[in-house]
Amino acid sequence: MIKFILRRLLLTIPTFIALMFVTFIAIRLVPGDPVEVRTGEHGISPERLAYFRHELGLDQPVWKQFFDYVWHLLHGDFGVSLSSNEKVLTEFLSLFPATLELSIAGILFAVLLGIPAGVFAAVKRGSWFDHTLMGAAVAGFSMPIFWWGLLLIMLVSEGWHLTPVSGRIDMINFYFEPTTGFMLIDSLMSDQKGAFLSALHHLVLPMIVLGTVPLAVIARMTRSSMLEVLSEDYVRTARAKGLSEFRVISLHALRNALIPVVTVVGLQVGGLLAGAVLTETIFSWPGVGKWLIESIGRRDYPALQGGILLISSLVIVINLLVDLLYGAINPRIRHGG
Amino acid sequence: MAAETVTHQAAPAGPLSAFWNAFSQNRGAVGGLVILLIIIFLAIFADWVAPYSATEQFRGMTKLPPYWAQGGDPRFWLGTDALGRDMISRLIYGARISLFIGLSVMTVSVIVGIVLGLLAAFVGGAVDSILMRIMDLIMSIPSLVLAILVVSILGPSLTNTIVAVSVVYLPNYVRLVRGSALAEFGKDYIIAAKVAGVGPIRLMFVTVLPNCLAPLIVQAALGVSNAILEAAALGFLGLGAQPPTPEWGAMLADAREFIRSNPWIVTLPGLAILVSVVSINLFGDGLRDALDPKLRRS
Numbered sequence: 001m002i003k004f005i006l007r008r009l010l011l012t013i014p015t016f017i018a019l020m021f022v023t024f025i026a027i028r029l030v031p032g033d034p035v036e037v038r039t040g041e042h043g044i045s046p047e048r049l050a051y052f053r054h055e056l057g058l059d060q061p062v063w064k065q066f067f068d069y070v071w072h073l074l075h076g077d078f079g080v081s082l083s084s085n086e087k088v089l090t091e092f093l094s095l096f097p098a099t100l101e102l103s104i105a106g107i108l109f110a111v112l113l114g115i116p117a118g119v120f121a122a123v124k125r126g127s128w129f130d131h132t133l134m135g136a137a138v139a140g141f142s143m144p145i146f147w148w149g150l151l152l153i154m155l156v157s158e159g160w161h162l163t164p165v166s167g168r169i170d171m172i173n174f175y176f177e178p179t180t181g182f183m184l185i186d187s188l189m190s191d192q193k194g195a196f197l198s199a200l201h202h203l204v205l206p207m208i209v210l211g212t213v214p215l216a217v218i219a220r221m222t223r224s225s226m227l228e229v230l231s232e233d234y235v236r237t238a239r240a241k242g243l244s245e246f247r248v249i250s251l252h253a254l255r256n257a258l259i260p261v262v263t264v265v266g267l268q269v270g271g272l273l274a275g276a277v278l279t280e281t282i283f284s285w286p287g288v289g290k291w292l293i294e295s296i297g298r299r300d301y302p303a304l305q306g307g308i309l310l311i312s313s314l315v316i317v318i319n320l321l322v323d324l325l326y327g328a329i330n331p332r333i334r335h336g337g
Numbered sequence: 338m339a340a341e342t343v344t345h346q347a348a349p350a351g352p353l354s355a356f357w358n359a360f361s362q363n364r365g366a367v368g369g370l371v372i373l374l375i376i377i378f379l380a381i382f383a384d385w386v387a388p389y390s391a392t393e394q395f396r397g398m399t400k401l402p403p404y405w406a407q408g409g410d411p412r413f414w415l416g417t418d419a420l421g422r423d424m425i426s427r428l429i430y431g432a433r434i435s436l437f438i439g440l441s442v443m444t445v446s447v448i449v450g451i452v453l454g455l456l457a458a459f460v461g462g463a464v465d466s467i468l469m470r471i472m473d474l475i476m477s478i479p480s481l482v483l484a485i486l487v488v489s490i491l492g493p494s495l496t497n498t499i500v501a502v503s504v505v506y507l508p509n510y511v512r513l514v515r516g517s518a519l520a521e522f523g524k525d526y527i528i529a530a531k532v533a534g535v536g537p538i539r540l541m542f543v544t545v546l547p548n549c550l551a552p553l554i555v556q557a558a559l560g561v562s563n564a565i566l567e568a569a570a571l572g573f574l575g576l577g578a579q580p581p582t583p584e585w586g587a588m589l590a591d592a593r594e595f596i597r598s599n600p601w602i603v604t605l606p607g608l609a610i611l612v613s614v615v616s617i618n619l620f621g622d623g624l625r626d627a628l629d630p631k632l633r634r635s
Contacts, residue, residue, distance in 0.1 A: 018474045029490045138365070138622075142614035144566055146573045147589055147607025154600050274481035278570055292482070293574055296489050308486050312478040319477060 004327050012320055016313070017070075023309045024069050027301050037301050039082070078306035083298045088306030092288060097181025098168060099287030102279065103272050105203055106210030111265060114215045118222025118261075119254060122230065133219060140216025145275055149209040149282040156205060163205050166284035170198040210279045214268040221264045225257040232256075259326075266322025270315045359627035366623020372616035380433040388414070389423040391430035391583040396421060400599045418588070418602055419595060427583040428609050434584050435565045435613060438499055442564035443557050445503040450510025451553075455541045457511065458518035469515075472508035480505045481570055488576045495584070498577040502567045506560055513556055517549035551628045558621035562614045569610050585610045 030037045035052045036044070044052070053059050057068050072078075078088040121130040157165045164170070168183045176190035184203070187195035229235060230253055238252045239245075277289035284290070288307060295303040361367055379386055395413075399421040404411045415424040457465040475483065487501035518541075521527060530544045571577035572586025580587060588606040595602050 014470045015473050015477060018470060019477070022474065026486060026490055031492070135365075138618055139611070139615055142562065142566070142611060142618050144569055144573075144586075144589075144607055144610045144614070146570060146586075147603075147610060150589070150593065150596060150603050151607065154596055154603065158597055270477070270479045274479035277479075277481050277485070278573070281574065292485065296485065296576065301489075304486075304489060308478070308482055311482055315479060316477045 001327070005324060008320060008323055008327075012316055015316055019309065019312055019316070020070055020073060021066070023305050024066055026308075027305050030301060037299075073309070078309065079302035081295075081303040081306075082300045083295070083303070088303050089310070091291070091303070092307060092310050094181070095286060095288045095291050097178075098183070098285060099273070099276050099280065099289060101182045101184065102203070102206055102210060102285060102287060103276055105207040106272060106275070106279075107214060107265065107268065109207050109211035110214035110218050110268070113211075114218030115222050115258075115261065118219040119226055119249065119257075121219070121223045122226035123249060125227065130223075134223070137216040137220045141213050141220075143212055143216075145209050145212060146278045146282055148212060149205070149279060152205050152209060153282070164202050168199060168202050168285065169195065170202075174198060206279050206283045206285055209282070210272065210275050213271065213275060214265075217264060217268065218261060222257065222261050225260045226253060229253045229257040263322065263326055266319065266326070269318045269322070273311055273315060356627055360623050363623040363626055365619045366626070369616040369619025369621075369623065372612065373620055376432050376613050376616065377436065379429050380436045383429045383433050387423075387426040387429040388412075389426040391427045392422060392581045393426075394421045395423070400595065400602065402599070402601055406601075415605055416601055419591065419599075422581075424602070424605055427588060428585075428605060431583045431585045431588065431606065431609060432613065434495070434578065434582065435569065435610070438495070438502070438568040439561040439565040439617075441499045442502045442506065442568070443561045445499070446506045446510050446560065447553065447557050449503075450507055451514050451546065453507075454511045454514025455518055455546065457515045458522075459537065459541055465515075468511065472511050475504065476508045480567060484567060484571055485574075485576060488571060493571075493576045493579060495578045495582065498568050498571050501571070502564050505567065506563060509556060509560065510553070513552055514546075514549055517552060518545050521545050521548050555621060555625040555628060558624050559618065562617035562621065565610065565617070566614055 027037065035049055035056065035058065036042055038056055039052055041048075057065055060068070076089055078092070080086070081088050081091055084091060117133055121127075121133045124130055153165055156162050169187065174187070174190070174192050174195040176186060176192065176195070178186055179189065180186055183199040184196065187199040232253075235248060235253050238248045243252075273289070276287060277292060279285065280287045280290035281293055288311065292304065292307045292311075295301075295307065395417060398410065398413065398417050400419055401413050401416040402409045403416045403424075404414055406416075409416060413423050413425070415428070417423055418427065453468055457468045478486070483505050484498075484501040487504055488497050491497040491500065522545075527540070527544065530540060535544060568577055569584070569586030569589075572584045573590045575587075575590060578584035578587050580591065585606040589603065592599075592602040592606065
């Protein structure tokens, strides 16, 4: 097991180096003078240009610039945002809890609905529930979620006045300092009546929008994995032993069927962050996705560079954890390949 | 390409009819194919089918509802947008753009994917490791974030959308081709071909490649729908096709402010995206079941 973990860890090192290289190259490929791109100033005087060239290390050879860049990254220096003059890492970390809260809610929504729905569809194979669910699943993972979000706002917020249109909480009535950055937890700790409900209200629609595609994928995967397992010998044996149908399905079948589902849930993480960019934009959710899009609009390249690096690193780490988890629950992977 | 694959698999019944027999058992897939053919027809013959041009503005005719709704005008079936442009014409021309993006992305990433995948499989060693690490990297950056990175460097436009989305989906094809090529290597016919003195290029493209095509075709079909979705998302974020191009995602972005007053302007472009993506996905599922029994889901 330790050998497996070590090998998997070593494999991510070249990926990280390549990632740093790509973001290093990317900002160089932006058309325009590199100093202007990085300082956001235009038509600056030759003296200032020379000053910045030196300041930014652009007068050094390229390989040295890359090593300097990596050196800075390893010390947590991801550059300074042009628009806010704040450190990119600080800005990212202050916005990230919002994205994390939304993503966790979205994946929970998908898992908690998707797995039971998939199991039920497999057990009742060919029933109307099965057909409806599979039809809905095709629509679900074909869904342009930015439209789905607008549609839900139109129906639920504008039509039925059930949920707010944007933001994380009712900012007029509630205010408290963020302690964890998770609005649901902060609002509970704030002792302000109704704050938690308000936060929950704001979370519902974005959660559904972000969770829709993973929900469809998880329901489909659970169903097909479950169907495969249900025809296995050990399930027949369990039935022959006279176990109740509930025990057969939940204990013997589901536990084995969940192995591929765990991988699929893990694979959704990258897609979840991509979806968060769209969801946050639609619901004005103050997370890193919205910030990234706004950075493009402001031509804030250092923020963009740092943000993309941080998000991708996060996905690499999560994929690593999923792989390790997969190894832990599936002995064949651990010992085999 | 398709016919060639089937020739290798099919019984004397005739490759195409055998394929159709398998494919037509899946009612969803046939439905998907029919809708897809209608969309393709509309896209190709948009100049004749669409009642107006996609950019012609009618004065005093802005934000009309569909003709059956109150205040609708029978000259504009699905109403008009905020600038008085005919909605149905824009949607029809939009089909052309979306299909064009989907097919271009698919073609680019399939061709590059085949070349790189076969290269990785045949050359092996350092080339293989480096290529696969690069593909790992591309896969580890969230698709939309990667597309945003590419577009923010190249600038927003239709062509750059195609480049960006092609890069995003490249690893799928490289890995698929490499994997299936490696799986073929140990087989007798490859050894026989080598003994007969077949050169490496011929071995790659003529001997091995046709046997890897079935999963590739399935992946390519599903890749078209992903590309359409991704491109529409970029358009929606203002990073794809620029106005007045009638791209569905960009149309949605324009319509956002009318969500309260004119819901149909928001509803229609998204519905167009959903219907075309669903039809391609249903068709792709059917292809998978018919072409590639190994991948069949129960």
